[in-house]
Every structure is written in structure tokens, then in C-alpha cells.
Amino acid sequence: MLLTALCLTFVVFYLTNLPPNLEKLAKTEASARMTDDEVERWIERNGYGRPVLLRYGEWLGALPGWTNTEDDGRLRGRCVDRAADKADAPRFCGLLQGDWGFSTVFKQPVSDIIATRLGLTGILMFWVMALMVPLALLIGVLAGMREGTRLDRSLSTFSIATTATPEYVSGVIFIVFLASNAGVQIFKGTATSAMDGITFQNFFLPVLTIALYGTGYIARMTRASMTEVMTAQYIRTARLKGVSFASIVLKHALRNALIAPFTVIMLQFPWLLNGVVIVETLFNYKGFGWTLVQAAGNNDIELLLASSVVAVFVVLVTQLISDIGYVFLNPRIRVA
Amino acid sequence: MEPLGWIEILGRLATQFLPVWIALVVTFVLSIRYKRKLGLYGKLFDSNVGMIGFALVMFWVFTAFFADMIATHDPLSQISGMKNKLPGTPVSGSPEGVYAYYLLGGDNLARDVFSRMVMGAREVLKIAPAATVFAFMAGITLGLPAGYFGGKFDLVLSFIANLVLAFPVILLFYLLVTPEIVETGIPIYLAAVLFLFPIIFLVILWNSRYFTQPPKRNLFVAVTLVVGLWLYAGLAFNADPLGIVAMQPNILIVFVSVVFVNSPTVFRIVRGLVLDIKTRDYVAAGQTRGEGPWYIMLWEILPNARGPLIVDFCLRIGYTTILLGTLGFFGLGVSPESPDWGSTIDQGRQLLSIAPHPALVPALALMSLVLGLNLLADGLREESLRD
Numbered sequence: 001m002l003l004t005a006l007c008l009t010f011v012v013f014y015l016t017n018l019p020p021n022l023e024k025l026a027k028t029e030a031s032a033r034m035t036d037d038e039v040e041r042w043i044e045r046n047g048y049g050r051p052v053l054l055r056y057g058e059w060l061g062a063l064p065g066w067t068n069t070e071d072d073g074r075l076r077g078r079c080v081d082r083a084a085d086k087a088d089a090p091r092f093c094g095l096l097q098g099d100w101g102f103s104t105v106f107k108q109p110v111s112d113i114i115a116t117r118l119g120l121t122g123i124l125m126f127w128v129m130a131l132m133v134p135l136a137l138l139i140g141v142l143a144g145m146r147e148g149t150r151l152d153r154s155l156s157t158f159s160i161a162t163t164a165t166p167e168y169v170s171g172v173i174f175i176v177f178l179a180s181n182a183g184v185q186i187f188k189g190t191a192t193s194a195m196d197g198i199t200f201q202n203f204f205l206p207v208l209t210i211a212l213y214g215t216g217y218i219a220r221m222t223r224a225s226m227t228e229v230m231t232a233q234y235i236r237t238a239r240l241k242g243v244s245f246a247s248i249v250l251k252h253a254l255r256n257a258l259i260a261p262f263t264v265i266m267l268q269f270p271w272l273l274n275g276v277v278i279v280e281t282l283f284n285y286k287g288f289g290w291t292l293v294q295a296a297g298n299n300d301i302e303l304l305l306a307s308s309v310v311a312v313f314v315v316l317v318t319q320l321i322s323d324i325g326y327v328f329l330n331p332r333i334r335v336a
Numbered sequence: 337m338e339p340l341g342w343i344e345i346l347g348r349l350a351t352q353f354l355p356v357w358i359a360l361v362v363t364f365v366l367s368i369r370y371k372r373k374l375g376l377y378g379k380l381f382d383s384n385v386g387m388i389g390f391a392l393v394m395f396w397v398f399t400a401f402f403a404d405m406i407a408t409h410d411p412l413s414q415i416s417g418m419k420n421k422l423p424g425t426p427v428s429g430s431p432e433g434v435y436a437y438y439l440l441g442g443d444n445l446a447r448d449v450f451s452r453m454v455m456g457a458r459e460v461l462k463i464a465p466a467a468t469v470f471a472f473m474a475g476i477t478l479g480l481p482a483g484y485f486g487g488k489f490d491l492v493l494s495f496i497a498n499l500v501l502a503f504p505v506i507l508l509f510y511l512l513v514t515p516e517i518v519e520t521g522i523p524i525y526l527a528a529v530l531f532l533f534p535i536i537f538l539v540i541l542w543n544s545r546y547f548t549q550p551p552k553r554n555l556f557v558a559v560t561l562v563v564g565l566w567l568y569a570g571l572a573f574n575a576d577p578l579g580i581v582a583m584q585p586n587i588l589i590v591f592v593s594v595v596f597v598n599s600p601t602v603f604r605i606v607r608g609l610v611l612d613i614k615t616r617d618y619v620a621a622g623q624t625r626g627e628g629p630w631y632i633m634l635w636e637i638l639p640n641a642r643g644p645l646i647v648d649f650c651l652r653i654g655y656t657t658i659l660l661g662t663l664g665f666f667g668l669g670v671s672p673e674s675p676d677w678g679s680t681i682d683q684g685r686q687l688l689s690i691a692p693h694p695a696l697v698p699a700l701a702l703m704s705l706v707l708g709l710n711l712l713a714d715g716l717r718e719e720s721l722r723d
Contacts, residue, residue, distance in 0.1 A: 020516035164707035294508035
């Protein structure tokens with residue numbers, strides 16, 4: 001897993017540090033009307049001219065940062081520029097030392113930006129989960145309880161419909177019908193004000209938009225495992241004993257039926273990340289996804305790198321948790 | 337002229353779609369008539385869900401096919417005075433030879449929303465199925481040997497597949513589709529690799545089947561190589577010697593990144609299926625008969641894995657459509673003029689409170705197409721489980 005993380009971050013590092021990106025960075029940072037020679041000198045002077053692997057090591061904090069002496073005798077270097085006291089700057093400064101770099105767009109240390117933005121997205125994610133998980137499980141259990149009934153058919157169609165509606169479609173539809181002059185104006189079409197104070201009006205639509213897309217998938221998984229459990233021998237035995245239907249579902253079936261959806265819910269996280277980026281752009285909620293789009297759109301290399309590290313980290317950790325959880329919940333499966 | 341009412345708009349829309357209705361009716365009558373002779377496709381017409389899904393999908397396929405007859409205006413031409421007009425507004429000045437109404441209104445550049453939606457169907461249906469086919473070719477060509485042979489080959493490929501899958505899709509798009517990356521030519525290299533797979537696949541397919549009959553084998557392989565390499569040169573490098581086949585560079589990038597995102601998932605599915613099927617008796621029988629590994633993979637295992645693969649193919653086209661929409665939504669890759677649904681939604685969303693229809697129309701179109709594909713997949717799954 002560590003190897004995966006290293007490979008992924010290196011790929012992102014390589015792709016964001018290609019020569020054209022650096023040239024653009026030089027032009028935005030120094031002056032837009034530089035000649036090619038000047039651009040090259042700028043890249044060389046700011047330590048971007050050396051081999052990619054070396055710079056990756058520096059960025060990671062595994063190799064010492066570059067230093068060189070300017071023509072006027074000033075000492076410059078990757079770590080020196082950032083240190084308050086130029087004389088005793090640390091030799092290593094990178095991800096491992098907690099130095100995430102400096103954002104060229106927001107003019108702030110990257111770690112600060114990521115921290116605040118992640119906090120905002122965390123709130124969003126929390127509410128999405130709080131809405132999505134119970135809703136999906138309820139739909140799945142109700143549909144799987146009696147297979148083939150009208151209730152099952154309509155709920156299944158509903159869950160197929162939600163998986164067929166990507167966030168940018170459902171978001172637009174919700175805004176048009178629930179938050180504009182054309183429909184009923186109950187909610188607000190943007191969630192910008194939700195960053196200061198969350199109200200039902202400004203926050204429900206983005207949460208609903210993200211939650212719906214995932215709901216259908218989890219509900220279908222729950223339904224599949226519920227129908228499987230309902231045909232099991234012990235359920236038949238319980239029925240023959242005369243246990244009431246409600247009690248069978250709640251006491252006997254539910255517990256076994258919820259093993260599979262758990263892993264699915266954990267694996268939903270990377271998908272939610274996708275949804276978060278779309279919804280935050282659509283509703284103008286300045287969280288992590290919005291930051292990622294800004295960083296990518298404005299060639300903010302260090303911010304983009306940091307965002308990718310966080311994203312990759314989230315994905316890998318949820319994969320790990322789902323693997324562990326699966327083994328933990330289902331004693332029949334033992335990973336050798 | 338008076339603006340049209342809603343009933344009149346719907347009536348006129350229905351008339352515009354006339355070729356589609358005729359084609360749909362013909363398809364359904366013929367299919368239901370001969371459904372017993374048509375195998376899995378015929379069985380589809382036994383389930384309501386499958387039929388509804390099939391109808392929705394075919395509706396859009398025929399719309400894309402007859403787009404020139406259906407569209408009322410040119411999707412790029414602007415008519416002054418029609419900016420953000422409501423559905424059913426008569427065209428101002430009503431010049432000769434132009435359809436008299438904007439049936440679904442005008443967008444913020446005074447273009448006809450309806451015509452753009454119809455033309456967008458063509459854009460989407462040109463790319464999405466083709467990209468899915470390429471993803472399947474790559475996934476199958478690599479997944480079969482990975483599952484069958486196992487070992488180091490499998491280990492390395494699975495690691496790479498997991499690597500790509502662990503990337504958040506949007507981040508990958510942002511990294512692959514920016515102009516700076518395009519300058520370095522990485523998409524072209526990717527295209528060069530990914531477009532090779534169909535050729536490799538077909539060559540191995542013919543070779544393993546007919547290597548006992550060299551004349552036939554040579555003919556098939558030669559035809560595949562000539563046609564394949566010709567298309568390959570045209571599509572990947574834009575260097576078709578005859579100058580017929582070409583792909584716009586920005587479409588190529590979108591295409592390649594969508595294929596790249598999809599193929600690891602297909603790889604994993606195929607690999608899982610092969611791992612399951614290769615323990616069956618008929619595979620062991622083939623091995624004892626002395627059949628080569630590639631013959632077993634392509635002519636014994638693959639046909640027996642077709643059920644889940646067909647179902648996944650339908651779902652994946654839908655997913656690819658969503659991905660294309662996502663790309664358009666972030667304004668990546670496709671040109672801003674293009675009428676494809678994702679970028680139209682993106683342009684419309686900025687003015688949702690003033691004029692909702694430019695974004696709503698393509699949004700509903702995309703939703704119905706993907707819904708149709710999902711229902712179709714569901715129907716197919718049910719029917720293929722039945723036998």
C-alpha cells in the first residue's frame with residue numbers, strides 16, 4: 001500500500017511538473033513577457049531545473065532541499081526561502097516534515113488551505129453520510145424483504161433511476177425546480193453562505209445531490225443481500241415456527257443482510273470524492289473539491305499536489321478499512 | 337406571431353421526432369415477431385424493464401442517426417433577439433427557409449436549445465460506445481492472460497490496474513486533459529498504446545482459431561492488419577496515408593482518457609471471470625486435447641464469460657456517457673462550441689435562475705439515455721440468469 005501511495009504521488013508529481021507547466025509557472029510568477037532564455041534561467045535558479053526524481057525526493061522530504069548562492073551573495077534554496085531565520089534553515093523540508101509548500105494562487109501556505117477546506121468538506125460529507133446510509137439501507141431492506149412485489153419493483157426502479165442520474169444532472173434539476181423562479185423557491189441555489197452558518201435552506205440541496213447518486217447503488221446491494229438472506233433455511237424455519245414477519249426481518253434477517261452493504265459503503269468514499277468536486281463547483285461551496293478544481297485550473301502545482309495526496313490517501317485508507325471490516329464482519333472469509 | 341403553448345410545443349416536438357418513431361416501431365414489430373429466433377436479444381422482449389430500457393436507448397440511437405432531419409436549426413448559428421428566450425418563442429424576423437420557432441427556447445448565445453440537444457446526442461453516441469469498445473478490448477486482451485497464467489505477469493498488471501483505480505477520476509482528467517500535458521504528447525503515446533489492443537486482440541483471435549489452416553489464417557490476419565494499421569495510423573497519429581480517417585486532437589484526448597479510466601475495471605472483471613471459469617471441466621478437457629492456451633482463452637473461456645460481459649458493457653456505456661458529461665461539465669477537452677450535453681449543461685448552469693431551459697434540456701436527455709442503458713442491462717441480466 002505504501003508502494004501504491006508512492007507510485008501515485010510520483011505520477012501526480014511527474015504530470016504536474018512537466019516542462020510546459022513549469023514554463024507557465026515561471027511566466028505567472030515572474031513576468032508574462034519573459035523570453036525563452038529568461039524562462040529557462042528562472043526555472044534553473046528556482047530549483048526546478050534538476051531531474052524529476054531528485055525534486056520528487058525533495059518534495060517528499062527524503063532528500064535535502066536545494067541551495068545555491070545568488071550573484072549578489074544571497075543564499076537561496078528550497079528550505080532557505082521559507083525559513084524565518086535564513087542562517088539555520090533546516091536541510092530537509094517536505095511532506096514528511098509537515099511542509100506542504102506555498103500556494104501561488106491563494107498566497108497562503110498549502111497546509112492552511114487544505115486544513116480549512118477539508119474541514120468544510122468534512123461537514124458536507126458528514127451530512128451526506130447521515131442522509132445517504134439510512135435512506136439506502138431502508139430502501140434496500142424494504143425492497144429485498146418481499147422479492148417481486150410491487151413495492152420491490154418501484155423501489156428498485158427508483159434506485160436504478162438515481163444511479164443513472166449523475167450529480168451535475170440532478171443538481172441542475174433540483175436547482176431549477178426547488179430553488180429558482182421557474183419552480184418552487186424553497187431552497188437556495190448556492191451554498192456559499194453555508195460556509196459561515198449552515199441552515200436547512202442553503203445546505204440541503206448539495207447534500208441531497210451527492211447522497212442520491214450513491215443511494216441507488218447501496219440500496220441495490222442491500223436489496224441483493226437481503227433477498228439472498230430471505231431465502232435462507234433459517235428464515236424458513238423461523239416462519240414455520242410462527243414468528244411474525246416483522247420480527248423475522250428485524251431480528252433474524254437484518255443482521256446478516258448488512259454485511260455486504262458495509263464494504264460497499266466504505267468503497268463509496270472515492271465516488272463521493274468525485275461527487276464532492278462536482279457539487280462544490282455547482283453550488284459554489286468552497287471546500288476541498290472546489291480547491292482541487294482551482295488548483296488544477298490555475299496551475300498551482302504545490303496545492304494540486306497536496307490535494308492529490310489527500311485524495312489518494314482517503315481512497316487507500318477506505319480500501320484498507322473495507323478489507324479489514326469485511327474480514328471482521330464475515331468470519332467465513334479469512335484472508336490468507 | 338404568438339409564442340406556442342406547452343401542448344403545441346409537445347405536438348411539434350413529436351412531429352420532429354417522426355423518423356425516430358417510425359424506426360422504433362419497425363424495430364419493435366420485427367423484433368417481437370421473430371423474438372424466438374433471436375437468442376438473448378429476443379429474450380429481452382420478454383421483460384418489461386428490458387423493453388423500456390431498449391426503447392429509451394434506441395430512441396437516442398435513432399435520434400443521433402437522423403439528427404440532421406430532426407434538428408430544426410443549425411446548432412451553432414445564432415439568431416439575434418433569441419437570447420435566453422422561453423420554449424416556443426417564434427423566431428424574430430422569421431427569415432425565409434428557417435423553422436419558425438425555437439421549440440425549446442434559446443440559450444445565452446441565442447442558439448436553438450432543441451437542435452443543440454439533438455446534435456449533442458450524435459456527439460455523445462459517437463464517442464461513448466466506441467470508447468467502451470476500446471476499453472473492453474484492452475481489458476480483455478490483458479485480463480485473459482492475467483487470469484489464465486497468473487504469476488508475475490498478473491501481479492504487475494493487477495498492481496497497475498489498482499493504481500489507476502485508486503486515482504480519483506476527476507483528478508486524473510485534470511491531469512490528462514490540460515493543454516500543458518497535451519503539448520508534451522502524453523495523450524498521443526497513450527492513444528498509441530491503447531489503440532494497439534484491438535489489433536492485437538483480433539490477430540491473436542484469428543491466429544489461434546485457424547493456425548491449422550494457414551491460407552485462411554493468413555487471409556484473416558492480413559485483412560485485420562491492413563485495415564487495423566490503416567485505422568491506427570489515422571486515429572492515433574492523424575497520419576492516414578489516404579487522408580480519410582482522422583480524429584480531431586481534442587476529441588482524441590477525451591477519448592483516450594475515458595478509455596484509460598475504464599479499462600482497468602474491465603481488466604479486473606475479465607480476470608475474475610477467467611479465474612472462475614478456468615477451473616471448469618471443459619477447460620481441462622481442452623487442455624488434455626492439446627489446445628493452445630490462447631485458443632482456450634479466446635474460444636473456450638471468453639464465449640462462456642459473455643453474459644456478465646454484455647451486461648457490464650451496457651452499464652459501462654452509461655458510465656462512459658456520465659464521464660463524458662463530467663468532462664464537458666468542467667470544460668475539459670471538448671471545444672466550447674461543441675453541442676455535447678456536458679458542456680451545454682455547464683454553460684447553462686451559470687444562468688439557472690434567469691433561464692433554466694438551456695441546462696435542463698440536455699440534463700434530462702443525458703439522464704434518460706443512461707437510465708435506458710441501466711434498465712437494458714438490468715433486463716439482460718434477468719433474462720440471462722433465467723437460462
